[in-house]
Amino acid sequence: MSMKLTKSDAIREIKDIFFITLGLMCYAIGWAAFLLPYQITTGGVTGISAIIFYATGFPIQYTYFIINAVLMLCSFKILGFKFTLKTTYGIFMLTFLLGFFSDLIGTQQIIGEGQEFMACMVGAALCGIGLGIVFANNGSTGGTDIIAAVINKYRDVTFGRMILYCDIIIISSCYFVFEDWKRVVFGFATLVVISYVLDLIVNSARQSVQFMIFSKEYAKIADRIISETHRGVTVLDGTGWYSKNGVKVLVVMAKKSQSVSIFRLVKDIDPNAFISQSSVIGVYGEGFDRIKVK
Numbered sequence: 549m550s551m552k553l554t555k556s557d558a559i560r561e562i563k564d565i566f567f568i569t570l571g572l573m574c575y576a577i578g579w580a581a582f583l584l585p586y587q588i589t590t591g592g593v594t595g596i597s598a599i600i601f602y603a604t605g606f607p608i609q610y611t612y613f614i615i616n617a618v619l620m621l622c623s624f625k626i627l628g629f630k631f632t633l634k635t636t637y638g639i640f641m642l643t644f645l646l647g648f649f650s651d652l653i654g655t656q657q658i659i660g661e662g663q664e665f666m667a668c669m670v671g672a673a674l675c676g677i678g679l680g681i682v683f684a685n686n687g688s689t690g691g692t693d694i695i696a697a698v699i700n701k702y703r704d705v706t707f708g709r710m711i712l713y714c715d716i717i718i719i720s721s722c723y724f725v726f727e728d729w730k731r732v733v734f735g736f737a738t739l740v741v742i743s744y745v746l747d748l749i750v751n752s753a754r755q756s757v758q759f760m761i762f763s764k765e766y767a768k769i770a771d772r773i774i775s776e777t778h779r780g781v782t783v784l785d786g787t788g789w790y791s792k793n794g795v796k797v798l799v800v801m802a803k804k805s806q807s808v809s810i811f812r813l814v815k816d817i818d819p820n821a822f823i824s825q826s827s828v829i830g831v832y833g834e835g836f837d838r839i840k841v842k
Contacts, residue, residue, distance in 0.1 A: 575678030580649035582671030591715025593691035672741035680749025
């Protein structure tokens with residue numbers, strides 16, 4: 549089987565790498581500019597690295613890389629090469645970016661002294677946006693994802709629950725460094741904001757809609773949708789129960805951003821067309837998200 553990429557596949561991969569890098573930059577800035585200077589931590593391997601940094605002064609990027617390197621070796625042996633490969637770029641790039649922005653910003657408190665809560669919110673929002681961009685473009689940062697995948701392979705524990713358990717342990721452990729419950733509370737607040745913003749970004753980026761279009765000019769509308777929006781159209785046979793007449797129904801799956809274009813072209817062809825638009829939780833397949841089963 550040939551592994552040669554088509555031109556469209558190559559363009560998509562380049563686009564993914566660009567946005568993954570952009571997301572990692574946003575995540576690294578959130579940590580280096582707003583969380584580290586105010587000694588705030590959260591879950592994941594980055595949170596472990598931050599706690600070690602607060603306790604010993606050992607640079608966060610080195611701890612992050614070392615822990616992930618060990619986890620990658622475990623994942624390669626247990627989960628296989630494919631799982632390990634897709635996290636490699638994210639780990640190396642984030643290691644570099646954490647080091648770069650940490651050296652650039654240092655311990656400078658941008659918002660001002662005594663503004664830990666504001667720094668917590670801003671830093672968490674930036675981290676959530678960054679992770680959202682990474683995940684929306686099929687990227688990964690490794691970390692607790694690997695731990696969850698390894699445990700999930702041998703135990704009946706879901707990924708989400710396992711990652712939650714890891715984050716609770718990591719955030720709670722910062723009490724032994726600062727002996728201050730306020731830091732623990734900030735850590736959980738940061739985790740909640742990151743999770744919320746992450747879901748918001750991913751869901752917005754992948755939100756799709758379904759159209760059902762009833763029109764006598766269905767053929768013209770279908771041709772225009774295919775040629776102008778590059779979306780597939782399915783034609784269904786229906787019967788209007790009031791009139792008892794046959795009717796053709798067009799079913800179209802599209803990105804939410806394409807909704808206005810579809811409404812305009814339908815109006816141009818048949819202003820009297822009947823259109824139903826509904827949001828769908830997820831659309832998988834050609835032209836949409838890839839089917840992922842772990």
